[in-house]
Amino acid sequence: MSDEPNKGLLSPLRRKLLMGMAALPAITMLPKASFAQAPATSAVNTTGLAVTDTEVTVGILHSATGTMAISETGSIEAEKLAIEQINAMGGVLGRKIKFIQEDGASDWPTFAEKAKKLLVNDKVAAIMGCWTSASRKAVLPVVEQYNGMLYYPTFYEGLEQSKNVIYTGQEATQQILAGLNWIAKEKGAKSFFFVGSDYIWPRTSNKIARKHVENVLKGKVVGEEYYPLGNTQFNSVINKIKLTKPDVIFTDVVGGSNVAFYKQLKAAGIDLSKQALLTISVTEDEIDGIGGENIAGAYACMKYFQSLDNPNNKTFVPAFKKMWGEKTVIGDVTQAAYLGPWLWKLTVEKAGSFDVDKIAAASPGVEFKGAPEGYVRIHENHHLWSKTRVGRAKLDGQFELIFETADLVEPDPFPKGYQ
């Protein structure tokens, strides 16, 4: 491991300055009121949340242990970075953010238990957390029952909308459709082969992709296969791919299975520079495990890549590396997790209150110009307007941006004609 992060820690002033600078783009959009005298606690907190005259407590709820830790660590790091930056700028309504971190331990009931603990015992003003759909489904009844506010970072299957959740990742139609359109146009693709892990997100995503391929692109799905989470034997599906010779392999295999899948693809002689492959589940984090040489040439379709060339991202990436080490990579979900505390702060300031009901009501229309992915805005349905981008994996594990939608794509968690 590089000694860079230690050096950073030895120089707190430099680090603080850098944090502050990374947050500069966001300053432009702050309401003037936030620099004024902090309003009285009784006025901004009428429901007994953990808000004092100087501090406000939020919860961070991800898996720090277990199989999901490898994916969720990035989210934890991004949320901590955002909180530190917000505090360096003076906090929220004049109050510093204090966080309580809980470990969901890759176990869905534990997520529910800890969410309840954060809301009932610690009275946190908001929770930044969850990653897998299963953990969100477990936590959802809890945040609804105890009226909490959850900022959920992962791209997910849609079919959900809650007053108590802000979805900072993309829902399935937002993520997939533009990517399919692009590859159909660019590669003249007509036949698709779907490979996914066997749970709700890949199944729903593939359902949407199938409808789009068949009804809109007038193409054909020549195969659709699912494997259990953690599966490492993909030989049979790779044989089928070789037999059917699809124009595009469309994959939503998740987690550690990816490593086996791409290595076996390569070993079977499928060259991703010739065979088009579009994935919606591989971010820079996964490539860390897969190895750039095994996946170079594949296309990924999501909203953020670490290599994005915009001023916000150019301050965000160094700030992240400063805090967590030069070798860390930043994937789509990590960036979405970074948006959580910021969107919450902006919403609190818009509402002028920490009350969950007021935040839920004030959320639609909240915009964040400092997002590393570029400008984002919260939709009426509590999802984000965001661009869809296609990147091509390079040998060094980074993506090269190939295509992005001209405008923000509207989130549509209950898509008509795709259900």
Place this chain on the structure above:
Amino acid sequence: MTDNRFVNRSELIGILVLAVFLVVVLPLTLDVFRLNLVAKYLTYAFVALGLVICWGYGGILSLGQGVFFGLGGYCMAMFLKLEASSPENTKIQSTPGIPDFMDWNQITSLPYFWQPFHSLTFTIAAIILVPGIFALIIGTAMFKRRVGGTYFAIITQAVAAILTILIVGQQGYTGGINGMTDLRTLKGWDIRPDHAKVLLYFFEVGCLFVCIMIAQFIRHSKLGRILVAMREKEDRVRFSGYSVANFKIFAFCIAAVFAAIGGAMFALQVGFMSPSFVGIVPSIEMVIYTAVGGRLSILGAVYGTLLVNFAKTSLSETFPELWLFGLGGLFIAVVLAFPNGLAGIWGDYVQPRIDRLIPSRKPKPEGWTDSSVADGAPAE
């Protein structure tokens, strides 16, 4: 061996102490959130109790108790889920009136095997019978062929793995890896508010004591002695004319039913059920509760479950990134230093002092305090 009552004096005291602890002390000292956590832990105590009979006394190590916990839990969850999926609650779905996960998986009508779970009576019967019969089938298939010991343990693990894959794979019918979430009411009675949780807690403690009494009865009956004899020297029991297989099947079925009751309680208490309780890892965890409590002690199983889960919760709250090491250390320490668990500590160090203070009327009967029983190697 002369005592035919199913509870002797020291055991009665132990049960009363546990009753006071669970019924009076905990509800008075804990807030509703923590009490609900205890209720969740106690659902595992049912499993641990079953393992005391099956493993501690019968010497049958089952590493697949999560299967029965899951079956009981899923039966309960299916009933609750159907009630939560009334047409009014689910009107945004393409097919209202069926559970949400079915709608997500393009299922348009309720599958036939879900239909009977509209009835609470059927559900309660199913919670007992489905795991009971399943255990009977596995038990018959294994024990009649004289499969035992480690082979049996491995097969139970395989069953746990198979059931998990089945549940995850058939997500249209089972909710897949997400499980069944957002369970709301029991016969119109909202199970989510605090007062309902407290009531459910007391109901659960009541059920637990019924199971403890059944376990006590088995242990002190002739049946219990045959189980111990079987564990110590199976062949001699067989040559004496007993059908070893039938006794084993019985012990295994009892453990399965206890686990299922725990699972059903879990679905009520926590408000959801998922395959993460069915697999190999949770099943082994349940064996650990029993081992920490002392596998020969009925009450030890309850204390062991509470202790391990308390440690798990408090360690993970205090050290969210390091807690697993702490928990691992705790297990290693218990197994190395106190192979008979909490009950062993009690029997070796505390009980003798109490006995010296209060002279007993009768010589102490056999039980977990008896080192000749405790020193056996039941897993073999």
